[in-house]
Amino acid sequence: MKKLHFGMMLFLLGGVSFLILSLYLSTHQHIYNGISGTYGALLGNELLIPYLIFCAMGLAGLIICVFETYFRK
Numbered sequence: 614m615k616k617l618h619f620g621m622m623l624f625l626l627g628g629v630s631f632l633i634l635s636l637y638l639s640t641h642q643h644i645y646n647g648i649s650g651t652y653g654a655l656l657g658n659e660l661l662i663p664y665l666i667f668c669a670m671g672l673a674g675l676i677i678c679v680f681e682t683y684f685r686k
Contacts, residue, residue, distance in 0.1 A: 616685075620677030627671025634664050 642649070643657025655661040 615681075616677060617681040620674045620681060623670055623674025624678060625674070627667045627669070627674055630667040631664070631671055634660060634667065 638651060638654040638658065638660065641654065641658055643654050645653040645656040648656065655664055
């Protein structure tokens with residue numbers, strides 16, 4: 614498998630999962646010890662770690678795609 618395809622799969626998986634979690638958080642709001650908003654919802658729903666993992670996965674995939682497209686000879 615080429616690195617570009619691997620980067621695209623990482624980016625799509627991270628991006629779609631990030632979107633699904635964002636939509637879930639928008640419908641399940643919490644106030645966690647006086648913290649509201651997205652961060653409060655992440656803490657209240659105990660989704661902070663998966664949210665960060667999917668965000669990092671999408672960014673890693675994007676970096677791999679850009680590197681393979683423009684800087685690879």
